[in-house]
Amino acid sequence: MSGVNLKGASEQLAFESISRPALHFIDGGFVESAEGGWFDTLNPTTNEVLTQVAEGTASDVDRAVEAAYRAFHEGPWGRMSAKERAKYLVRIADAIERHGEELARLEVADTGLPISQARGQAARAAENFRFFAEMATRMTGETFPVGDQFLNYAIRLPVGVAGLITPWNTPLMLATWKIAPCLAAGNTAVLKPAEWSPLTATKLAEIVQEVDLPPGVFNVVHGFGEVAGDALVKHPKVPLISFTGETNTGRIIMKNGADGLKRFSMELGGKSPVVVFADADLDRALDAVIFGVYSLNGERCTAGSRLLIQHSIREEFEERLTERVRRIRLGHPLDPTTEVGPLIHSEHKKRVEHYLEFGRREGATMAVGGEVPKELARGNFVRPTLFVNVRNDMRIAQEEIFGPVLVSIPFATEEEAIQLANGVQYGLAAYIWTRDLERAHRVARRIESGMAWINSQNVRDLRTPFGGMKQSGVGREGGHYSFEFYTEWKTVHVALEQHPIPRFGVSDVDAKS
Template identity: 65%
Template sequence: MARVEQKDYVALRESVLPRVRTVKHFIAGEFMEGTSGAFFESVDPATNEVIATVPAAGPDDIERAVSAALRAFTEGPWPRLPAAERARILRRIAELIRERADEIAVVESADTGIPIAQIRDAQVLRAADNFDFFAEMATKITGESYPVDDLFINFTIRQPVGVAGLITPWNTPFMLETWKVAPCLAAGNTCILKPASWSPLSAYKLAEVIRDAGVPPGVFNLVYGPGERVGEALARHPAVKLISFTGETTTGKRLMHVGAETLKRFSMELGGKSPVVVFADADLDRALDATIFGVFSLNGERCTAGSRLLLQKDIYNDFVDRLVRRVQRIRVGHPLDRATEVGPLIHRKHLERVLRYVEIGQEEGAILATGGRRPEDPELARGNYLLPTVFVDVAPTMRIAQEEIFGPVLSVIPFSTEEEALRIANGVRYGLAAYVWTNDTSRALRMARGIESGMVWVNSQNVRDLRTPFGGMKESGIGREGGVYSFEFYTELKTVHLALGRHRIPRMGADE
């Protein structure tokens, strides 16, 4: 599909959304109605109008999906295809995503409220890159050999595990779905995808792409429904061997509890409260750009958002003044306007939750420097809009500095010394990402080593390298995905001992 110009996104929305008004489960290569008779609604965050009716999977639907995936794994061709053939199909998926990028982006933007420029130009194209990357990785799954003189050669091989349950969040759902589906299929597994109920529609577009790319029936399945019913059913099912979950920490703990009885293998990417630590010797212009982008892009609804800004006292007042002026100029508007930088939050309930944190911050004594309220523009009145919000003079123990808000809210905390900065950075239960700004290389390395997080960016915003491991420490998750590290989760490691000669075998009970 040709690139759509600014003025055509609304028209494209009107032609695309009717095709997803009523979506269906995708099981065994076919779109099909649910058997439970239950439905839920997907709502446009910009207007709070219903844009689609979605089936809620019941026990029979879940069993059909698991059975289809298990059959495809045990009897179908996918796990036994040469890696190069699986890679060819994955590349075809990437091609189709790029061809349909505008259509997918419009559906995702309408369903999530994320600005179209950030969805189309980054998230959807990144999703295509995920499939291309793991197509290449599929041909590079290797083992190691351990020769023992001329007696043995011992070697390892990696094999697919089986049926995977892939449970994804409501923020940037399409990209995060591909982040799980691509390595899962590259390794030869089959899967059931369960998208979040607040943003289910782009998963339907992914199912269409996967079908059209020629993935065999049953290899990829899609079921909708609430996590406490569908997600937990997948975690409980004995035929599902893997659960990859991205979402809230409490939900992740619950899934692990439910799946423990069948000894599930889990990969958990959970909550975050990531610090941005800016020292006085840093490039302050770049640090300011990165801070604003890191917490306010994607409407602040991102797990790696730098939602705590730690500023050294020497630069505190000047940096805060510049920060507040910039944040006040952020363009809040309809997500299909390419000039929009912050759109509406995902759901009315989430808006209410974030607004409650604004109240909590003020009750705790933090200074609300800007934002914290709905826009005055009457055209935005029906949507879940919140002006980008900055709290200053925040104490590290305040709830707004401790708890994941998951919205366009930044807490600014002063510090004096490197030791104090490290103590504040580590003083939360999360440990997903961190950002350090300094021109002192030794300090940068000390901070990178000392901060308790799975990922640290130095003098940079969140720039992903698909070869590197992604994941968190503490209550931000378990396991790593990305690059070869994805295959630590999506493959089973087997050791083969091959005797080359006639080594001595002890004889027991032999005749005299």
């Protein structure tokens, strides 16, 4: 079968056994759950049990938060210089690189990401720590001189304990994207990884232990969002909550943390458009459209999952797109030639398959898709899918599917393309393909998205703000923008001379003397 990699049974693609359970990491050591609970984590390629995971409850969260609170208020971390903290972050980056292949293979076992892409995620995880190590030493304040009378200045200070709740799609990279700026700014952290992908978080804790990070600075509590995640959000000693995940979950988290007046950073869902105008470089646009939605198994928040294609080139572009999508290599994620692997979990596979049925019922045409080969039936595989003849009001065009599914919607004019692009609740990313740079900048400005790429796929610049508009999130991550969340401003006013001070409570005689 064209585009399908059936080598999954070969010995060279076997997963290594994971002999140890995934434990919590609290106050510098690995511990079991206080209440003794466990749950299984599954291999999405085979749906076999990989290992057991400690099931955290409010008791475990409280232990971790107390350790982080002590490390911040009594330990050296919050009072260290940025340069000293940066040295630890660089050591972590070095260790991630040393363990890079192990981390990549754990990520594959845990999530089903193709190994070639998982290796890239491991490299990016190390890059995140190096980047924020440097950013920490560049963190500056502001001065406000007032003639010769005053010198006022504002400085950034760490806030305290941060609760970091991460998703399952690229768990290693996205965890480091939060941990690195959090620690760089001088905070301590409690990480609650997604229950479907706990393994690389556990390995990251081993790396933190290896580099002798002070106890309590970084902690991991495994468990389910409704229990462990909820306890972390509501904990009175956790002023910061950073969450990446689904929009409805983000709403619940913000409601549950509102009584504590917590500060939130929310990177939520997306339904990002790729707008291809007739004058675009169609070869490059085609490559970018395919990569943008089918890489990472389609499980990416910035996926260009809606193709908006100009009428005059629609037929040609969709024909070429159909042929290419048919040839995408679906297969075992440890095979380096695999381009799309299994989805994270059988529950998520069912969810994606429901959307495929919605598309058929609503009248869209499935140009590519269908059943997976029997050899892949044990895993959570979904064949890369392309829908054409799609209207923007269909569920497959409006709702985040989070799988290898692309919908193609035609447009006639620039104005219609903008209306279609903005006609969803989300506003995370947008991609625009045209040789007319005036139009490119004009459209990029008018599309309601936190980020836009012109004539490019999603190429990240870590210095820039990352985040979305509308229902795609609150706040921004990346560069110095991360420190807007992870630090508190303090203003200090310094008198440089004896300025007049009004005198209350003195007699007229005293006041004249």
